[in-house]
Amino acid sequence: MGKIHTVLGEIDQADAGVMLTHEHIIYANPGADLDHNTIYDVDAVSTEVAASLDDTKARFGLGTMVDLTANELGRNPETLKKTAQKSRVHIIGTTGFFPERIGIPYHFRKQDVGYMADFFVRDLTVGMAYANKLWDVRAGVIKIATGSSDGHEGQTPVQESGLRITPIEEQIVRAAGRAQARTGCPINTHTEPSDFEVTNPGIEQLDLLTAEGADPTKVLIGHAFVHPNLDQMVEICERGAMLQIDHIGIPWRHSSADELDELIAKHVAALVERGYLSQLTFSYDRFFHWQHTGAAAEGDLQNEAVKMDYLWEFFVPRLAKHGFGEAELKTVLVDNPARLFAWDRK
Numbered sequence: 001m002g003k004i005h006t007v008l009g010e011i012d013q014a015d016a017g018v019m020l021t022h023e024h025i026i027y028a029n030p031g032a033d034l035d036h037n038t039i040y041d042v043d044a045v046s047t048e049v050a051a052s053l054d055d056t057k058a059r060f061g062l063g064t065m066v067d068l069t070a071n072e073l074g075r076n077p078e079t080l081k082k083t084a085q086k087s088r089v090h091i092i093g094t095t096g097f098f099p100e101r102i103g104i105p106y107h108f109r110k111q112d113v114g115y116m117a118d119f120f121v122r123d124l125t126v127g128m129a130y131a132n133k134l135w136d137v138r139a140g141v142i143k144i145a146t147g148s149s150d151g152h153e154g155q156t157p158v159q160e161s162g163l164r165i166t167p168i169e170e171q172i173v174r175a176a177g178r179a180q181a182r183t184g185c186p187i188n189t190h191t192e193p194s195d196f197e198v199t200n201p202g203i204e205q206l207d208l209l210t211a212e213g214a215d216p217t218k219v220l221i222g223h224a225f226v227h228p229n230l231d232q233m234v235e236i237c238e239r240g241a242m243l244q245i246d247h248i249g250i251p252w253r254h255s256s257a258d259e260l261d262e263l264i265a266k267h268v269a270a271l272v273e274r275g276y277l278s279q280l281t282f283s284y285d286r287f288f289h290w291q292h293t294g295a296a297a298e299g300d301l302q303n304e305a306v307k308m309d310y311l312w313e314f315f316v317p318r319l320a321k322h323g324f325g326e327a328e329l330k331t332v333l334v335d336n337p338a339r340l341f342a343w344d345r346k
Contacts, residue, residue: 001013001342002184002342002343002344003342003343003344004016004064004090004092004140004338004341004342005092005124005138005139005140005185005341005343005345006064006084006090006091006092006093006140007077007080007081007084007091007092007093007137007138007140008081008084008085008090008091011090013338013339013342014338015063015090016063016064016090016334016337016338016341017057017061017062017063017064017334018060018061018062018063018064018333018334019062019063019064019065019066019281019333019334019337019338019341020062020064020065020066020282020283020284021066021068021188021220021244021246021281021282021283021337021340021341022066022068022188022222022244022246022283022284022285023065023066023067023068023283023284023285023286023288024067024068024069024073024074024285024286024287024288024303025045025046025049025067025069025079025080025083025091025288025289026040026045026069026074026075026076026079026287026288026289026290026291027069027073027074027287027289027290027291027303028073028074028290028291028292029073029102029292030072030073030098030102030103030105032074032291032292033074033291038291038292040289040291042076042078042079042082043082045079045083045288045289046079046082046083046085046086047086048288049083049087049288049289050083050086050087050089052288052308053065053083053087053088053089054087054088054089055308056089056308056309057088057089059309059312060309060311060312062089063089063090064089064090064091064092064337064341065089065090065091065092066091066092066094066140066141066188066283066337066341067080067091067092067093067094068094068141068143068188068285069094070094070096070097070098070103070143070145071094071095071096071097072097072098072103072104072105073098073103074291075093075094075128075130076130077093077127077128077130077135077137078130078135080093080137081135081137092139092140092141092341093128093137093138093139093140093141094139094140094141094142094143094188095119095120095123095124095128095139095141095142095143096120096141096142096143096144096145096172096176097143097144097145097172098145098190099145099146099147099148099166099169099190099192100166100168100169101147101148103145104168104169104172108172109168111171112171113171113174113175113178113212114175114178115175116171116172116175116176117175117176117178117179117182119175120139120142120175120176120179121179121182121183123138123139124138124139124140124142124179124183124185124345125138125183125345126138139185140185140186140341141185141186141187141188141341142176142179142180142185142186142187142188143187143188143189143190144169144172144173144176144187144189144190144205144209145169145189145190145191146164146165146166146169146173146189146190146191146192146195146201146204146205147164147165147190147191147192147194147195147201148192148194148195154194155192155194155195155197155198156192156195163199163204163208164192164195164198164199164201164204165201165204165205165208170208173205173208173209174208174209174211174212175212176209176212176214177208177209177210177211177212177213177214178212178213178214180209180213180214180215180218180219181212181213181214181215183343183345184215184218184343184344184345185218185343186218186219186220186340186341186343187209187214187218187219187220188219188220188222188244189202189205189219189220189221189222190222190223191205191221191222191223191224192223193223193226193227193252193253194227194253196224196227196228196229196232197227200232200235200236201224202221202224202232202235202236202241202243203232203235203236203239205219205221206219206221206236206239206241216239216240216241217240217241217242218340218343219241219242220241220242220243220244220281220340221236221241221242221243221244222244222246222285223244223246223247224236224243224244225243225244225245225246225247225263225264225267225268226246226247226252226253226254226260227253228263228264228267230267230270230271233267233271234271234274234276237271237274237276237279241279242279242280242281242336242340243271243276243279243280243281244280244281244282244283245264245268245280245281245282245283245332246282246283246284246285247260247284247285248261248264248282248283248284248306248310248311248315249261249284249302249306249307249310249311249314249315250284250285250286250302250303250306251302252285252302257302257306261314261315261318262318265315265318265319265321265322265324266322268280268319268322268324269319269322269323269324272323272324272328277328277331277332278331278335278336279336280331280332280336281332281333281336281337281340282311282315282332282333284303284306284310284311285303286303286304286306286308287301287303287304288304290303290304316329
Protein backbone atom coordinates (compact mmCIF):
# COMPACT_ATOMS: atom_id res chain seq x y z
CA MET A 1 0.00 0.00 0.00
CA GLY A 2 2.77 2.44 0.86
CA LYS A 3 2.85 5.25 3.39
CA ILE A 4 2.49 9.00 2.94
CA HIS A 5 5.67 10.70 4.15
CA THR A 6 4.97 13.92 6.05
CA VAL A 7 7.49 16.22 7.71
CA LEU A 8 6.64 14.58 11.06
CA GLY A 9 6.79 11.00 9.81
CA GLU A 10 4.75 8.38 7.99
CA ILE A 11 0.95 8.20 7.95
CA ASP A 12 -1.47 5.72 6.41
CA GLN A 13 -3.25 6.66 3.20
CA ALA A 14 -6.56 6.44 5.03
CA ASP A 15 -5.43 9.19 7.41
CA ALA A 16 -4.55 11.75 4.72
CA GLY A 17 -8.09 13.02 4.17
CA VAL A 18 -8.67 15.91 1.77
CA MET A 19 -5.34 16.91 0.23
CA LEU A 20 -4.19 20.09 -1.51
CA THR A 21 -1.23 19.05 -3.67
CA HIS A 22 0.59 22.36 -4.32
CA GLU A 23 0.77 25.13 -1.71
CA HIS A 24 3.47 27.29 -0.05
CA ILE A 25 3.85 28.26 3.61
CA ILE A 26 6.65 30.63 2.60
CA TYR A 27 7.48 31.72 -0.92
CA ALA A 28 10.64 33.72 -1.64
CA ASN A 29 12.77 34.69 -4.59
CA PRO A 30 16.20 33.01 -4.54
CA GLY A 31 18.53 34.96 -2.25
CA ALA A 32 15.78 36.42 -0.07
CA ASP A 33 17.11 34.45 2.88
CA LEU A 34 20.27 36.61 2.73
CA ASP A 35 18.39 39.94 2.96
CA HIS A 36 17.92 41.80 6.26
CA ASN A 37 14.50 42.96 5.09
CA THR A 38 13.09 39.46 4.59
CA ILE A 39 13.85 37.94 7.99
CA TYR A 40 10.66 36.55 9.51
CA ASP A 41 9.58 35.10 12.85
CA VAL A 42 9.28 31.33 12.41
CA ASP A 43 7.12 30.91 15.51
CA ALA A 44 4.70 33.64 14.47
CA VAL A 45 4.38 32.39 10.88
CA SER A 46 3.96 28.75 11.89
CA THR A 47 1.29 29.67 14.44
CA GLU A 48 -0.65 31.75 11.92
CA VAL A 49 -0.48 29.17 9.13
CA ALA A 50 -1.40 26.33 11.48
CA ALA A 51 -4.50 28.25 12.58
CA SER A 52 -5.55 28.78 8.96
CA LEU A 53 -5.05 25.11 8.13
CA ASP A 54 -6.99 23.99 11.19
CA ASP A 55 -9.87 26.30 10.29
CA THR A 56 -9.97 24.77 6.79
CA LYS A 57 -9.92 21.29 8.33
CA ALA A 58 -12.85 22.14 10.60
CA ARG A 59 -14.91 23.65 7.77
CA PHE A 60 -14.03 21.46 4.79
CA GLY A 61 -12.14 18.43 6.04
CA LEU A 62 -8.65 19.40 4.93
CA GLY A 63 -6.34 16.64 6.12
CA THR A 64 -3.04 17.14 4.29
CA MET A 65 -1.25 19.96 2.50
CA VAL A 66 1.74 19.53 0.19
CA ASP A 67 4.18 22.40 0.69
CA LEU A 68 5.72 22.35 -2.79
CA THR A 69 8.25 25.07 -2.04
CA ALA A 70 11.45 24.39 -3.95
CA ASN A 71 14.76 24.34 -2.08
CA GLU A 72 15.86 27.79 -3.27
CA LEU A 73 12.43 29.47 -2.98
CA GLY A 74 12.27 29.71 0.78
CA ARG A 75 11.97 26.09 1.90
CA ASN A 76 12.77 26.07 5.62
CA PRO A 77 12.61 22.73 7.47
CA GLU A 78 12.17 24.51 10.82
CA THR A 79 9.09 26.34 9.52
CA LEU A 80 7.70 23.15 8.03
CA LYS A 81 8.19 21.19 11.22
CA LYS A 82 6.82 23.83 13.60
CA THR A 83 3.75 24.43 11.44
CA ALA A 84 3.03 20.71 11.34
CA GLN A 85 3.51 20.38 15.10
CA LYS A 86 1.01 23.18 15.76
CA SER A 87 -1.59 22.00 13.24
CA ARG A 88 -3.97 19.06 12.96
CA VAL A 89 -3.29 19.07 9.21
CA HIS A 90 -0.47 16.87 7.90
CA ILE A 91 2.24 18.61 5.84
CA ILE A 92 4.33 17.02 3.10
CA GLY A 93 7.67 18.71 2.35
CA THR A 94 9.52 18.90 -0.95
CA THR A 95 12.94 18.54 -2.48
CA GLY A 96 13.62 20.09 -5.87
CA PHE A 97 14.28 23.27 -7.78
CA PHE A 98 12.62 26.00 -9.83
CA PRO A 99 13.38 26.68 -13.53
CA GLU A 100 16.86 27.86 -14.48
CA ARG A 101 15.74 31.40 -15.34
CA ILE A 102 14.90 32.05 -11.68
CA GLY A 103 16.24 29.11 -9.70
CA ILE A 104 18.87 26.33 -9.47
CA PRO A 105 21.72 27.94 -7.49
CA TYR A 106 25.16 27.85 -9.07
CA HIS A 107 26.42 25.14 -6.71
CA PHE A 108 23.83 22.72 -8.08
CA ARG A 109 24.28 23.82 -11.69
CA LYS A 110 27.85 22.49 -11.44
CA GLN A 111 26.83 18.97 -10.34
CA ASP A 112 26.19 16.00 -12.60
CA VAL A 113 23.04 13.87 -12.79
CA GLY A 114 24.36 11.22 -10.41
CA TYR A 115 25.25 13.76 -7.72
CA MET A 116 21.83 15.37 -7.96
CA ALA A 117 20.02 12.02 -7.82
CA ASP A 118 21.93 11.23 -4.61
CA PHE A 119 21.03 14.67 -3.26
CA PHE A 120 17.31 14.08 -3.83
CA VAL A 121 17.49 10.64 -2.24
CA ARG A 122 19.17 12.09 0.86
CA ASP A 123 16.45 14.74 1.20
CA LEU A 124 13.85 11.98 0.95
CA THR A 125 15.44 9.40 3.23
CA VAL A 126 17.85 11.19 5.59
CA GLY A 127 16.72 14.80 6.03
CA MET A 128 17.01 18.34 4.68
CA ALA A 129 20.15 20.46 4.88
CA TYR A 130 19.53 24.09 5.85
CA ALA A 131 21.55 26.86 7.56
CA ASN A 132 24.61 24.61 7.97
CA LYS A 133 22.59 21.94 9.74
CA LEU A 134 21.03 18.56 8.89
CA TRP A 135 17.38 18.59 9.99
CA ASP A 136 15.28 15.57 10.92
CA VAL A 137 12.70 16.69 8.35
CA ARG A 138 12.37 14.52 5.25
CA ALA A 139 10.81 15.39 1.92
CA GLY A 140 7.88 13.36 0.66
CA VAL A 141 7.95 14.46 -2.99
CA ILE A 142 10.39 15.74 -5.62
CA LYS A 143 9.59 18.94 -7.51
CA ILE A 144 10.90 19.53 -11.02
CA ALA A 145 10.38 22.77 -12.96
CA THR A 146 11.01 23.79 -16.55
CA GLY A 147 10.31 26.90 -18.61
CA SER A 148 10.79 30.64 -18.31
CA SER A 149 8.63 30.62 -15.16
CA ASP A 150 7.23 34.15 -14.91
CA GLY A 151 6.53 34.52 -18.62
CA HIS A 152 8.24 37.87 -19.10
CA GLU A 153 10.07 36.47 -22.10
CA GLY A 154 7.27 34.41 -23.66
CA GLN A 155 7.90 30.82 -24.66
CA THR A 156 11.05 29.03 -23.62
CA PRO A 157 13.50 28.91 -26.56
CA VAL A 158 14.12 25.60 -28.31
CA GLN A 159 17.38 24.03 -27.12
CA GLU A 160 19.91 21.99 -29.07
CA SER A 161 18.14 18.89 -27.78
CA GLY A 162 14.98 19.98 -29.59
CA LEU A 163 13.22 20.44 -26.26
CA ARG A 164 12.15 23.62 -24.53
CA ILE A 165 14.00 22.46 -21.44
CA THR A 166 17.43 23.96 -20.85
CA PRO A 167 20.45 21.64 -20.44
CA ILE A 168 20.71 22.49 -16.74
CA GLU A 169 17.00 21.86 -16.19
CA GLU A 170 17.41 18.57 -18.07
CA GLN A 171 20.13 17.53 -15.61
CA ILE A 172 17.75 18.17 -12.71
CA VAL A 173 14.82 16.39 -14.37
CA ARG A 174 16.90 13.33 -15.22
CA ALA A 175 18.24 13.25 -11.65
CA ALA A 176 14.69 13.36 -10.32
CA GLY A 177 13.79 10.44 -12.59
CA ARG A 178 16.68 8.39 -11.22
CA ALA A 179 15.81 9.27 -7.63
CA GLN A 180 12.19 8.30 -8.21
CA ALA A 181 13.25 4.97 -9.71
CA ARG A 182 15.36 4.29 -6.61
CA THR A 183 12.80 5.33 -3.99
CA GLY A 184 9.34 5.10 -5.53
CA CYS A 185 8.50 8.66 -4.43
CA PRO A 186 6.07 10.92 -6.33
CA ILE A 187 7.18 13.80 -8.57
CA ASN A 188 5.19 17.04 -8.86
CA THR A 189 6.07 19.40 -11.71
CA HIS A 190 6.02 23.06 -12.69
CA THR A 191 5.44 23.83 -16.36
CA GLU A 192 5.45 27.18 -18.16
CA PRO A 193 1.85 27.79 -19.35
CA SER A 194 2.85 29.75 -22.46
CA ASP A 195 5.00 26.81 -23.61
CA PHE A 196 1.81 24.82 -24.19
CA GLU A 197 1.25 27.05 -27.25
CA VAL A 198 4.31 25.58 -28.97
CA THR A 199 4.88 22.16 -27.37
CA ASN A 200 3.56 19.89 -24.63
CA PRO A 201 5.86 20.60 -21.66
CA GLY A 202 4.32 17.78 -19.65
CA ILE A 203 5.27 15.25 -22.32
CA GLU A 204 8.78 16.70 -22.56
CA GLN A 205 9.16 16.24 -18.81
CA LEU A 206 7.73 12.71 -18.90
CA ASP A 207 10.08 11.68 -21.73
CA LEU A 208 13.13 12.67 -19.68
CA LEU A 209 11.82 11.20 -16.42
CA THR A 210 10.87 7.83 -17.88
CA ALA A 211 14.16 7.64 -19.77
CA GLU A 212 15.80 7.50 -16.33
CA GLY A 213 13.44 4.81 -15.03
CA ALA A 214 10.67 6.89 -13.44
CA ASP A 215 7.13 5.54 -13.17
CA PRO A 216 4.78 7.94 -15.03
CA THR A 217 1.86 6.99 -12.76
CA LYS A 218 3.77 8.64 -9.89
CA VAL A 219 4.17 11.95 -11.78
CA LEU A 220 1.79 14.90 -11.33
CA ILE A 221 2.02 17.53 -14.09
CA GLY A 222 1.35 21.03 -12.80
CA HIS A 223 -0.05 24.20 -14.39
CA ALA A 224 -1.34 22.50 -17.55
CA PHE A 225 -4.82 23.90 -16.92
CA VAL A 226 -3.61 27.50 -16.81
CA HIS A 227 -3.22 27.42 -20.60
CA PRO A 228 -5.56 24.53 -21.23
CA ASN A 229 -5.52 22.52 -24.44
CA LEU A 230 -7.67 19.44 -23.99
CA ASP A 231 -5.74 17.33 -26.51
CA GLN A 232 -2.48 18.02 -24.67
CA MET A 233 -4.01 17.06 -21.33
CA VAL A 234 -5.41 13.87 -22.80
CA GLU A 235 -1.94 13.08 -24.19
CA ILE A 236 -0.46 13.41 -20.68
CA CYS A 237 -3.16 11.19 -19.19
CA GLU A 238 -2.63 8.60 -21.91
CA ARG A 239 0.98 8.34 -20.77
CA GLY A 240 -0.31 7.36 -17.32
CA ALA A 241 0.63 10.59 -15.51
CA MET A 242 -1.69 12.70 -13.40
CA LEU A 243 -2.83 16.29 -13.93
CA GLN A 244 -2.93 18.94 -11.21
CA ILE A 245 -5.77 21.45 -11.49
CA ASP A 246 -4.13 24.40 -9.78
CA HIS A 247 -4.48 28.19 -9.63
CA ILE A 248 -8.11 27.76 -8.69
CA GLY A 249 -9.25 31.28 -7.85
CA ILE A 250 -5.90 32.73 -8.97
CA PRO A 251 -6.10 34.41 -12.43
CA TRP A 252 -2.54 33.65 -13.55
CA ARG A 253 -2.22 34.69 -17.21
CA HIS A 254 -5.96 35.46 -17.32
CA SER A 255 -8.01 38.62 -16.87
CA SER A 256 -10.04 37.23 -13.97
CA ALA A 257 -10.39 34.19 -11.72
CA ASP A 258 -13.90 33.72 -13.11
CA GLU A 259 -12.55 33.40 -16.67
CA LEU A 260 -9.90 30.85 -15.73
CA ASP A 261 -12.16 28.88 -13.40
CA GLU A 262 -14.84 28.42 -16.05
CA LEU A 263 -12.27 27.26 -18.57
CA ILE A 264 -10.84 24.81 -16.05
CA ALA A 265 -14.29 23.50 -15.08
CA LYS A 266 -15.18 22.73 -18.71
CA HIS A 267 -11.95 20.85 -19.23
CA VAL A 268 -12.32 18.93 -15.98
CA ALA A 269 -15.78 17.80 -17.07
CA ALA A 270 -14.42 16.79 -20.49
CA LEU A 271 -11.59 14.76 -18.94
CA VAL A 272 -13.97 13.02 -16.54
CA GLU A 273 -16.24 12.14 -19.46
CA ARG A 274 -13.23 10.58 -21.22
CA GLY A 275 -12.46 8.40 -18.21
CA TYR A 276 -9.57 10.29 -16.57
CA LEU A 277 -11.17 11.10 -13.20
CA SER A 278 -8.61 8.96 -11.37
CA GLN A 279 -5.76 11.10 -12.75
CA LEU A 280 -6.78 14.53 -11.41
CA THR A 281 -5.95 16.51 -8.26
CA PHE A 282 -6.96 20.01 -7.07
CA SER A 283 -4.90 22.80 -5.48
CA TYR A 284 -4.44 26.56 -5.31
CA ASP A 285 -0.67 27.26 -5.45
CA ARG A 286 -1.35 29.65 -2.59
CA PHE A 287 1.30 31.66 -0.75
CA PHE A 288 0.55 31.93 2.97
CA HIS A 289 3.50 34.30 3.30
CA TRP A 290 5.49 35.94 0.52
CA GLN A 291 8.99 36.72 1.77
CA HIS A 292 9.74 39.93 -0.15
CA THR A 293 10.80 43.54 0.41
CA GLY A 294 7.63 45.15 -0.90
CA ALA A 295 9.31 46.50 -4.03
CA ALA A 296 6.82 48.17 -6.37
CA ALA A 297 7.96 46.00 -9.27
CA GLU A 298 6.77 42.90 -7.45
CA GLY A 299 3.24 44.12 -6.82
CA ASP A 300 0.53 42.20 -4.97
CA LEU A 301 0.17 38.55 -5.92
CA GLN A 302 -3.20 36.85 -6.26
CA ASN A 303 -1.49 33.76 -4.83
CA GLU A 304 -1.69 35.54 -1.47
CA ALA A 305 -5.16 36.99 -1.89
CA VAL A 306 -7.18 33.84 -2.63
CA LYS A 307 -9.11 32.63 0.42
CA MET A 308 -8.81 29.07 1.69
CA ASP A 309 -12.55 28.51 1.31
CA TYR A 310 -12.61 29.50 -2.38
CA LEU A 311 -12.39 25.97 -3.76
CA TRP A 312 -15.42 24.76 -1.80
CA GLU A 313 -17.51 27.93 -1.79
CA PHE A 314 -17.01 29.02 -5.41
CA PHE A 315 -15.24 26.43 -7.56
CA VAL A 316 -17.13 23.30 -6.46
CA PRO A 317 -20.55 24.88 -7.26
CA ARG A 318 -19.20 25.82 -10.69
CA LEU A 319 -18.09 22.21 -11.26
CA ALA A 320 -21.52 20.98 -10.17
CA LYS A 321 -23.07 22.82 -13.11
CA HIS A 322 -20.97 20.58 -15.34
CA GLY A 323 -22.14 17.38 -13.64
CA PHE A 324 -19.25 17.06 -11.18
CA GLY A 325 -20.73 15.76 -7.92
CA GLU A 326 -19.72 14.72 -4.40
CA ALA A 327 -18.43 11.31 -5.48
CA GLU A 328 -16.15 12.87 -8.09
CA LEU A 329 -14.98 15.49 -5.59
CA LYS A 330 -13.95 12.81 -3.09
CA THR A 331 -12.04 10.96 -5.80
CA VAL A 332 -10.06 14.06 -6.78
CA LEU A 333 -9.48 15.52 -3.31
CA VAL A 334 -9.02 12.35 -1.27
CA ASP A 335 -8.49 9.11 -3.21
CA ASN A 336 -6.23 10.28 -6.04
CA PRO A 337 -3.68 12.27 -3.99
CA ALA A 338 -3.54 9.58 -1.28
CA ARG A 339 -2.60 7.01 -3.92
CA LEU A 340 -0.10 9.32 -5.63
CA PHE A 341 1.74 10.43 -2.50
CA ALA A 342 2.01 6.97 -0.94
CA TRP A 343 5.32 5.15 -1.38
CA ASP A 344 7.70 2.82 0.42
CA ARG A 345 11.21 4.11 1.08
CA LYS A 346 13.34 1.53 -0.70
